[in-house]
Amino acid sequence: MKFIIDVHSHIFSARDIPLKGYLLSRNYEDKIQKLLSPILIPSIAKCIRGKLNREKNVFIKIKCKCTMGLVRLFMGGQYLKWGDTLSKDIESIISELIETFEKDEIDLFIPLMIDYEYWFKNTPDTLIKDQIDFIYENVILPYEGKFHPFVSFDPARELAFRKKLCNPDGDPEKYGSMNLVKDAIEKKGFIGVKLYNSMGYKPFNNASVDDKRRRISLHKKKYVFKGEEYDEVLTELYDYCVENEVPITTHCGMYGIESYPDASFDFGKAVYWRDVLDQEKFKNLHLNLAHFGWYTPEGYTGKITWVKDICKMLDDYNYLFTDVSCHRVVLKKYIRKFKSDYKKIGSDFPIVKERLLFGTDWHVLKRVPNFRDFKDDYIDVLKHENNFNDAEIKNFLSGNALNFLGLYKGGKNLKRLEKFYKDNNINPPEWFKSIRLSDGRS
Numbered sequence: 001m002k003f004i005i006d007v008h009s010h011i012f013s014a015r016d017i018p019l020k021g022y023l024l025s026r027n028y029e030d031k032i033q034k035l036l037s038p039i040l041i042p043s044i045a046k047c048i049r050g051k052l053n054r055e056k057n058v059f060i061k062i063k064c065k066c067t068m069g070l071v072r073l074f075m076g077g078q079y080l081k082w083g084d085t086l087s088k089d090i091e092s093i094i095s096e097l098i099e100t101f102e103k104d105e106i107d108l109f110i111p112l113m114i115d116y117e118y119w120f121k122n123t124p125d126t127l128i129k130d131q132i133d134f135i136y137e138n139v140i141l142p143y144e145g146k147f148h149p150f151v152s153f154d155p156a157r158e159l160a161f162r163k164k165l166c167n168p169d170g171d172p173e174k175y176g177s178m179n180l181v182k183d184a185i186e187k188k189g190f191i192g193v194k195l196y197n198s199m200g201y202k203p204f205n206n207a208s209v210d211d212k213r214r215r216i217s218l219h220k221k222k223y224v225f226k227g228e229e230y231d232e233v234l235t236e237l238y239d240y241c242v243e244n245e246v247p248i249t250t251h252c253g254m255y256g257i258e259s260y261p262d263a264s265f266d267f268g269k270a271v272y273w274r275d276v277l278d279q280e281k282f283k284n285l286h287l288n289l290a291h292f293g294w295y296t297p298e299g300y301t302g303k304i305t306w307v308k309d310i311c312k313m314l315d316d317y318n319y320l321f322t323d324v325s326c327h328r329v330v331l332k333k334y335i336r337k338f339k340s341d342y343k344k345i346g347s348d349f350p351i352v353k354e355r356l357l358f359g360t361d362w363h364v365l366k367r368v369p370n371f372r373d374f375k376d377d378y379i380d381v382l383k384h385e386n387n388f389n390d391a392e393i394k395n396f397l398s399g400n401a402l403n404f405l406g407l408y409k410g411g412k413n414l415k416r417l418e419k420f421y422k423d424n425n426i427n428p429p430e431w432f433k434s435i436r437l438s439d440g441r442s
């Protein structure tokens, strides 16, 4: 059976994240946007949250109309449309996601939760535990196998919990990240864990970046933890994930959301994961380096490239994968470069064809024009000059993802889902029935 898995999407609303810090932390390539974003973004964040909370004050509403006019002018219409999605509730975001990719016939969506609370300036957001419960009740259960998200793990939250500190909102931290992960994976239909190294922690060997982490002067320095402490909680997470065959996706791009400009280079380089995967006990960790470390102007052949590093790593580790989410293939000016880069990758590192994962990064992808063509345009790039054949495209769209997710005969994720459907009286979706009957990994 042919089916499609999107391994990387988002369904968070403006209420679920510290919105202002999140928007400010983005790297804006356009010079005018870079200049204006510190002035515009605080108002944008207020207006998006206001819309979500059904702001009634007429004066504020008029002010926001003007702000959004400026946004259209300087940040572009797509940015405005993305802001529109952020100002919806999760149920409406889900409906929009399904509508957006209706023609692509995606069978399984994997929304990735994010947890930025300890890393950005404080704008009170929905408690992470409440987000998990809400998604479980309003997304996972009613959609019966169409959504199985990854739950976020934040080592800073875990350390604050262990040290009995207060959270950035000023209340005692009641929820450790580790307990939240176990509950979501074992009882609530989540199938993996999301990490975000560029916030301020390396995959391992964190003592080596203690000085860099001191640059993050947030929350009156309430959450300064030692590198060894980060390693300790991360090691516990990896132990749990290996033991229970839980896959991890980590953000891996040169630029994007980061705790300070270029923090991605201090904490989030792909090669830092060698420190984890080289440890005998973690060699079977299922890991996805999201975004393929891709930075559009550089791609595979540029001077600074993580893409080549990742390709080499794919050869070294059997359970390492990489997703293509948010790549700019929908922009005509980059198509030729994508095609020639993949042609080279295909001949230098054929292993990529077994490890490349389809993922959109919607709704963040909404900032790019023509985002609806993402899947078709990506397939065009890969098929160029017979680079990927039909079977390899099929693996890109689902087969590789099944291996990453551990959804094959005997896999623990498959067993957990089987139990989840049974416990919750859910008739398993067609894609699940077909893999259960198959003979295992291709």
Ligand SMILES: [Zn+2]
Pocket (backbone or CB within 6 Å): 008, 009, 010, 112, 325, 361, 364
């Ligand atoms: Zn993403």
